[in-house]
Amino acid sequence: MLKTRKYKWIDILRIPFEISPLLLVAFVLLELTQALISTFAIVFATSFFVDTAFAVIADELIVSTVYAPLGALLGVVAISNIFDHLLGLLQSRLKIVIEFKLEPTILDTRASLKYKYIEDSDTCELVERLSEGIVENMLNGVRAFTTVARSIVSIAAILSLILTQVWWATILIAILSIPLLWMSLKAGGKNYNAWMEAWPYERRFSYYSDDILTSREATQERTLFGYADYIVNLHGEHFEIARKIQEKVAIRTKMAMEATGIFMSVIALLISFTLIKPVIAGTLNPGMFMGIVAAVFTMATSIGGTLQEAAKNLSYAKRCMDDLTAFMALDLQEGATDLPDKIPPVFERLSFKNVWFKYPNAENYALRNVSFDIEVGNHFAFVGANGSGKTTIIKLLTGLYDVYDGEILINGKELRTYEASTLKAMFSVVYQDFSRYEISLADNIALGNTSENVSIEDIHKVTDKVALTDTITNLKDGLRTPLGKIDKDGSDLSGGQWQKVAIARSLISPAPIKILDEPTAALDPIAESRIYQEFEELMRGKTTIFISHRLGSTKLANEILVIESGEITERGTHNKLIKMRGVYAKMFELQRRWYE
Numbered sequence: 001m002l003k004t005r006k007y008k009w010i011d012i013l014r015i016p017f018e019i020s021p022l023l024l025v026a027f028v029l030l031e032l033t034q035a036l037i038s039t040f041a042i043v044f045a046t047s048f049f050v051d052t053a054f055a056v057i058a059d060e061l062i063v064s065t066v067y068a069p070l071g072a073l074l075g076v077v078a079i080s081n082i083f084d085h086l087l088g089l090l091q092s093r094l095k096i097v098i099e100f101k102l103e104p105t106i107l108d109t110r111a112s113l114k115y116k117y118i119e120d121s122d123t124c125e126l127v128e129r130l131s132e133g134i135v136e137n138m139l140n141g142v143r144a145f146t147t148v149a150r151s152i153v154s155i156a157a158i159l160s161l162i163l164t165q166v167w168w169a170t171i172l173i174a175i176l177s178i179p180l181l182w183m184s185l186k187a188g189g190k191n192y193n194a195w196m197e198a199w200p201y202e203r204r205f206s207y208y209s210d211d212i213l214t215s216r217e218a219t220q221e222r223t224l225f226g227y228a229d230y231i232v233n234l235h236g237e238h239f240e241i242a243r244k245i246q247e248k249v250a251i252r253t254k255m256a257m258e259a260t261g262i263f264m265s266v267i268a269l270l271i272s273f274t275l276i277k278p279v280i281a282g283t284l285n286p287g288m289f290m291g292i293v294a295a296v297f298t299m300a301t302s303i304g305g306t307l308q309e310a311a312k313n314l315s316y317a318k319r320c321m322d323d324l325t326a327f328m329a330l331d332l333q334e335g336a337t338d339l340p341d342k343i344p345p346v347f348e349r350l351s352f353k354n355v356w357f358k359y360p361n362a363e364n365y366a367l368r369n370v371s372f373d374i375e376v377g378n379h380f381a382f383v384g385a386n387g388s389g390k391t392t393i394i395k396l397l398t399g400l401y402d403v404y405d406g407e408i409l410i411n412g413k414e415l416r417t418y419e420a421s422t423l424k425a426m427f428s429v430v431y432q433d434f435s436r437y438e439i440s441l442a443d444n445i446a447l448g449n450t451s452e453n454v455s456i457e458d459i460h461k462v463t464d465k466v467a468l469t470d471t472i473t474n475l476k477d478g479l480r481t482p483l484g485k486i487d488k489d490g491s492d493l494s495g496g497q498w499q500k501v502a503i504a505r506s507l508i509s510p511a512p513i514k515i516l517d518e519p520t521a522a523l524d525p526i527a528e529s530r531i532y533q534e535f536e537e538l539m540r541g542k543t544t545i546f547i548s549h550r551l552g553s554t555k556l557a558n559e560i561l562v563i564e565s566g567e568i569t570e571r572g573t574h575n576k577l578i579k580m581r582g583v584y585a586k587m588f589e590l591q592r593r594w595y596e
């Protein structure tokens, strides 16, 4: 239901209207009726009751005649309360239907965003802000529109009541309402700007409190380094900056509100004072006088604050529409949520031809004129210092970034022309920062092959290969044991065991090219050596690309590519590179010395 276009003010109402016209119309009508009840009906009911009561006091009427107006007054108050509750209910219902319609659309779009956005902090901030706030902001926006409409109806109702008595007051209020409305909108806008200014600090202090001070991952370091006080101080500093920014505006807004309230009360007093004359002259009933005075004072004291709040919410909702415009304009990755093809493609050859690549917004190239060929069935290893560009090559290969110079050819065809589902079926990757899913161990592995129904036997085959069998036996429910701490029966694994799970997930995938980015960094030497033995066996006929700082593992490779600052500087087998006495030989020698 959301499209790529410019979202404007009116969309704050239009989107909820498209989602549920009935609910929105009912909500608006009820709000307006409530405005009429709380002015007209209350004024007339008060007037009816007070006049009858005065007549009873003056012995003009018997006591029982007061029951009907009293009942009418109570009835009006009761109806007004019922309407308030109905409005609350409608609002909750509206919230649920908006959530139900918008959230899946936002989530779908979010899941299909191009990968470049995932690594861009501005876009991440936009996506977070929109996903978290759109329903609330839209609902507050609708409320703000109806509040403004309600205030206008209330003012008009009061004006129509006093028009015949104090015409000048009608004109005065009508004229003053315009700057009042304008001032309220301005104050609301200022509130919003203060929130925007404070937002980066709020994000920071939420990060300190939610991610560092209370997160499970940071517990050990937090305890060991005892840095809690240090972070609490940082949290306090950012909290204080955010508080000061918002407090400054809050004080000004409060003062403006108070000033408006006092000003409006003076006008209300003036109107009340002027209305005494027609009461004495007998052209205005005392009951009507009291009803109007009460309504005028209620309006005078609440209108400034109500309108300012509405204006603030309108500013938030408008900003939310700007965010929605920006969000819907983001590039989507075609086929991002498609499953990999059921039948893996046949792989023959992969070529990088003079590839240059720069990350979006980065100044320097991460890859410079990179060229290499990978043939089916061979094993390749990328070696190089931290930040030299190894993982970047994998990101390009798997289609995460598609803006580069040069060519990347798979079976002679440019990578960018492949369907996403084919590329997904081509590669299986064990990422350096692989994911730890807090679901069952079996599901953790089965996620590697979602195109087929993976059997328990298939899972056992791969867990044997990565030496996880003993771990599974020791778990309470074996493969069915939930991992992590979300589930109360969950079991946690060690870092190395989690890494084995990630390798098993990759092994169960039928993809013809296996990519392993630092696949054994968390494994003990025995597990590592065993996995390499298994790999030789397992990878026979498959093509593998290894990234590893452990140069023992690269001995298995048919070709080792040494990468420095984004450029391939050496290539060849282990023996050839050792003989070359270049960077690889130096790195290998340094590592070897540690083990002597």
Ligand SMILES: Nc1ncnc2c1ncn2[C@@H]1O[C@H](COP(=O)(O)OP(=O)(O)OP(=O)(O)O)[C@@H](O)[C@H]1O
Pocket (backbone or CB within 6 Å): 119, 359, 360, 362, 366, 384, 385, 386, 387, 388, 389, 390, 391, 392, 393, 432
């Ligand atoms: N999303 C990004 N935006 C901008 N620059 C990035 C991004 N990701 C990586 N880089 C930069 O690109 C260069 C290559 O990074 P890459 O992750 O490919 O290194 P690597 O060789 O895999 O390092 P390591 O051995 O530490 O994993 C580095 O200078 C890094 O700072």
